[in-house]
Amino acid sequence: MHLLAFVDHVVSDIITPALDPRFDIDRVTLLCHRSHLDLAFDILGVCHKLHLNAAVETLPADSQPLALRQRLQELVQGGVCFNISAASPVQAALAYDLAREYRLPLMAIEHDNDRLIWLLGGESSRLHSGTEIAEGLSLEAYFALYGSRILTIHYRLERRSPRHEQLARDLAEHAALRPKSLSLLNRLCNDLDEEQFSQHPLSSGEHVLYDWLLASGMVEFRDSGHMRCLDARARFFLAGGWLEVWLLSQVAELAQILPVSDAAVGVKISHHNVENEYDVAILCNNHLYLIECKTAAPTSFQQRGVGLENLFKLNSVAGLGGLHAKAxxxxxxxxxxxxxxxxxxxxxxxLAGPQLRQAREYLREWLMS
Incomplete structure (x- = not known):
């Protein structure tokens, strides 16, 4: 089947039907106005990397409905199906009119839950309305749809380290009881002297954390209590990366029951030469979920809470380039x-404070929302 998919804005639903083998789509044509060619060519690049036979066709503007209808009519030769998930209202109306006239199937994907909606012609398909579209996107493909490129990934769902996950679990349990200890550890790892030792010693009252750190094999101590991480990976982990690794381990368990197709820690991207990094990025049900992790203490002794600046930053990066990510x-x-x-x-x-003890349940509810 030949899929004609409109690109008036970018959502993953434009191409996910082509990645679901149940549709038997062998060709994709992306339809857009000239003003949206940059969006369409980003999507075209993803199609080619996914080995989809794809092309781009330009359309007249919505302000020229007769010319637009005529152009669409020229494109509906053979066995085609319209996907209006990302169409403008005018494009969707004209496509519906043509599909009804030529008895062609016309679909949309419900963005919130990634379910198929047949508006016309669904009775002849093997898939009925309400069917969930199969997962087929990687993080690289999803970001590429929005014109972003992944530069590096620190730790990935399919290449996890059981040892680091066990260490992360230990620190998560410690943090639930004594969060200030983990904030102190964060500070020690980031406040270093010329020899890479912490500028301040570990508090003499932190016996449990001291014994755990020695047993972990990640650090060494001077007699004075000043600490040095043995390598960059250990420093990343102990300076707060453990929370990211632990949350990813919870996502890995949820992937047994939820449609998680990809997830990673430390995802650094470039969008129009502006770089950003996401602590945890998850693709579930063809939607992007982003987690910002904070193990540092409030910036002043009197200040409480999670920090309004963290909320502002997260709100900004979650919408970067129109990502439509949940945060x-x-x-x-x-x-x-x-x-x-x-x-x-x-x-x-x-997900804060004592809630971290029930992180898996909170994550499950969030990923299903």
Missing amino acids: MLASLYVPTESEVGRAESQRITL
């Missing part, structure tokens, strides 16, 4: 009332 802030500390209100207004989910 979560994971913190060792409990948010203030004003921060809870700000998070709700920005549609940011909070």
Whole structure:
């Protein structure tokens, strides 16, 4: 089947039907106005990397409906199917009119839950309305749809380290009881002297953490209690990366029951030469979920909460390039009332303080939302 997919804006639903073998789509044509050619060619690049036979065709503007209808009519030769998931209202209306006239199938994908909607012609298909589209996107492909390029990934779902996950689990349990200890560890790893030793010693009261660090094989101590991480990987992990690794391990367990197609820690991307890094990125049900992890203590002794600046930053990067990502802030500390209100207004989910003990359940509910 030949899929004619409109590109008035970018959503993953434009090409996900072509990645579901049940549709038996052998060709994709991306339809867009000249003003959206850059979007269409980003998507075309993804199609080619996924070995899809794809091309781009330009359309007249919505302000020229007769010319637009005529151009669409020229394209509906043979066995074609319209996908109006990312069509403008005018494009969708004209496509529907032509599909009804020529008895062609016309579909849309419900963006919130990634389910198929047949508007015309679905009765002849093996898939009925309400069918969930199969997962087929990687993080690289998803970001590429939005004109972004992944530069590096620190730690990936399919290449996890059981040893690091066990160490992360230990620190998660410690953090639930004594979050300030893990904030102290974060500071020690980032406040270094010329010899890469911490500028401050580990507190004499941190016997449990001291014994754990020695047993981990990641650090060495001077007699004075000053600590040095043995390599860059250890420093990343102990400076807060453990929370990211632990959350990814929870996602890995949820992947047994949820449609998680990809997930990673430390995803650094470039968007129009502007670089950003996401602590945890998850693709579930062909949608992107981003988690910002914070193990540092509030910036001043009097300050409480998770930090409004973290919420503002997360809100900004989650929408970078029109990503449509859902966002979560994971913190060792409990948010203030004003921060809870700000998070709700920005549609940011909070996983904070004691909630970390039930992280898997919170993540499951979030990924299903």
